[in-house]
Amino acid sequence: MMNENVKIVELNAENWYECCTLEISMEQQKYIEPNAISIAQSKFEPSLKPYAIYFEEKVVGFLMYNSVQEELDGYWIYRIMVDKDFQGKGIGKAATKLMISKMATLPNFKHIVVGYHPENVGAHKLYASLGFIDEGHRFGKEMAVVKHITV
Template identity: 45%
Template sequence: MITLREINQNNWKECIRLKTTEEQEKFVASNLYSLAESKFYPSSVPLGIYHHETMVGFMMYDRMDSGYQNSGYFIWRFMIDKSHQGKGYGKAAMQAVIKLLQEKPGCKEILIGYKPENVVAEKLYLSLGFQKTGLIEHGDVLVYLPVSHQRA
């Protein structure tokens, strides 16, 4: 039902048209900003979240080369378009990226952050097995999923 696909010259405009609700804008950078940022961090991987042939969201991850544990991947962007929220796509997309990342060599954990007031994100991540690190970085609460203990 949900697939993750590379953002490329054929779908980047579709990606930047995706928007969060006005209330959620303070929680995540725009997709346009994220795609621009990905050009300066070439190891980052921007992905469209698709329900069949419709892009419903966006995520971007990168290998951790510093920071918390240096033994996995960091999901540093994640959003579902406002017109597609409440349909289970967020949870399905997170399960898909967890499966993708835990199959990568050397991935012992997956890290993601969220703003403390974003209770929806907190509930989603904790329901998938993420655990609080006790760290706050750039205003985000960091949670991690120990891959060796969890299979999506």
């Protein structure tokens, strides 16, 4: 999988519905909200920035981050999902790197935080491979891992 085939595009009138039709595996459904819920949330919380993930010009995923700092003095990744038919190709990792590049333009950018269920092995592998560290932070049923940004 070549990273240049992956891009992220701000959610818009042309791609929002495709994001709503993407599917994850039955096993993953207990770990992530449907994209439609995330898209609705972004309309009521304007600091949330939703994006469609494209692979070879096709919408294959969805991601969203917060553009204001929250807990742990970090910017939080709210959602990353890749359609079940496109998983295992490195698309999620490439899209996350692109998202981190966009987040790097935010003021006082020093930490990125993401929360996920401890049993979500796929999420754990993805974030660990990108340098996120489990420092023991827990929020309800989720663990939060942190990536410290050094300039």
